[in-house]
Amino acid sequence: MHFEFNDDQKEFRNHLSRFVDERVAPQAEALDESGDFPRQIMEELGELGYLGIKYPEEYGGAGLDEPHIYHAIFCEELARGSLGVGSALAMHTSTATFGLYKWGSEELKQRYLIPALQGKMVAAFGLTEPNAGSDAASIRTKAVRDGDDYVINGTKIFISNGTQANFVTIAARTAPGKGFDGISLLLVDTSTPGFSVGRRLEKFSNHCSDTAELALEDVRVPAANLLGEENMGLINLAQSLNDDRMMTAALSLGLSRAAFDASLRYSQEREQFGRPICKFQAVRFRLVDMLTRLESARLYTYYAASLADQGKDITKEAAMAKLMASEAANYICRMATQVHGGYGLMMEFPVQRFLRDSFFPLVAGGTTDIMKVIISKSLGI
Numbered sequence: 001m002h003f004e005f006n007d008d009q010k011e012f013r014n015h016l017s018r019f020v021d022e023r024v025a026p027q028a029e030a031l032d033e034s035g036d037f038p039r040q041i042m043e044e045l046g047e048l049g050y051l052g053i054k055y056p057e058e059y060g061g062a063g064l065d066e067p068h069i070y071h072a073i074f075c076e077e078l079a080r081g082s083l084g085v086g087s088a089l090a091m092h093t094s095t096a097t098f099g100l101y102k103w104g105s106e107e108l109k110q111r112y113l114i115p116a117l118q119g120k121m122v123a124a125f126g127l128t129e130p131n132a133g134s135d136a137a138s139i140r141t142k143a144v145r146d147g148d149d150y151v152i153n154g155t156k157i158f159i160s161n162g163t164q165a166n167f168v169t170i171a172a173r174t175a176p177g178k179g180f181d182g183i184s185l186l187l188v189d190t191s192t193p194g195f196s197v198g199r200r201l202e203k204f205s206n207h208c209s210d211t212a213e214l215a216l217e218d219v220r221v222p223a224a225n226l227l228g229e230e231n232m233g234l235i236n237l238a239q240s241l242n243d244d245r246m247m248t249a250a251l252s253l254g255l256s257r258a259a260f261d262a263s264l265r266y267s268q269e270r271e272q273f274g275r276p277i278c279k280f281q282a283v284r285f286r287l288v289d290m291l292t293r294l295e296s297a298r299l300y301t302y303y304a305a306s307l308a309d310q311g312k313d314i315t316k317e318a319a320m321a322k323l324m325a326s327e328a329a330n331y332i333c334r335m336a337t338q339v340h341g342g343y344g345l346m347m348e349f350p351v352q353r354f355l356r357d358s359f360f361p362l363v364a365g366g367t368t369d370i371m372k373v374i375i376s377k378s379l380g381i
């Protein structure tokens, strides 16, 4: 296993890192308090061309040879400034636009993908339902063919960017009774009659990444909005779900770095018993444990991204990267509050936000248990 960043990737990170320090990190606290979707930041990143990292130049993308590595850097750096900003925008630039890019008609791409990559439209991805989370194949939302249209009925829950989205890739059952192979993907414009945001969901974590319940009542969309072959939606989505896990792994790395950096700094400034607390072995060892988990997860995540860029199947590696990085983030953020003592519990210190945010990657893109289910399949057991 080997991975090293090349000069172009380092330069890309430096450039983005400056943007994060100037435009994202200073707003993180206020966005966490207000829960506002980071629209201004999204528009700025769109103007700078960062939203199209994964896509070809003809749609306003960057046309990169190693989109997975660059997208991981994008997610890591944004999440270092704010996990909420990172996850809202990573969903937009990855899972929520992937189906449109991969299987959408040219007309749909002109109408939705180009403005999305410019930061002028927001995208969401709707798979999860109140009764179908880990068991995604049990979704009940139905799309019934009626002439040149599909008519969709159902409810989606926990949909990131849901209250803001201009369009949503909806997974719906098109063949009743079938399992994985009876589901299709349809692009739904959120201005279509019958589409509504049921409610914006309040959560303790990741505030400015908006989460919503969506209702679809006799939503009529043209059959041309079908993304990919009918009934093959979930099977086709396999690559996208791997990307979703890679994105969550990279977001976890950024959050971990923010928590580690804050803890190292604090341990050098805070004095007890006449010396900085980093001079106590217990604190030093805690920092060492945090860094070791961060660097291991980081190396593995970029290794998995580099395999994806070589066109390899990364089903196992994406699940391992996501498992490792999200669990590391949760541990690192918990240890960060310990390093901060009583101040770690105070709202004026960012570590409480880091800890709250660190619960999001444990669930997003599939839970820790589901990652283990996927990895164990590779063992043939």
Ligand SMILES: Cc1cc2nc3c(=O)[nH]c(=O)nc-3n(C[C@H](O)[C@H](O)[C@H](O)COP(=O)(O)OP(=O)(O)OC[C@H]3O[C@@H](n4cnc5c(N)ncnc54)[C@H](O)[C@@H]3O)c2cc1C
Residues within 6 Å of the ligand: 091, 125, 126, 127, 128, 132, 133, 134, 135, 157, 158, 159, 160, 161, 203, 206, 211, 360, 363, 364, 365, 366, 367, 368, 369, 370, 373
């Ligand atoms: C903030 C947030 C944003 C999200 N954004 C989106 C989005 O944009 N689009 C979207 O479609 N979805 C989204 N999700 C949904 C997310 O993918 C699901 O929450 C996740 O897959 C888990 O499903 P569930 O919540 O229904 O939990 P459940 O599936 O009910 O799981 C409950 C518990 O049972 C365990 N469990 C379930 N099945 C198994 C099994 N086979 N083996 C072992 N353990 C098992 C789980 O690990 C978990 O601990 C989001 C979720 C959150 C919290």
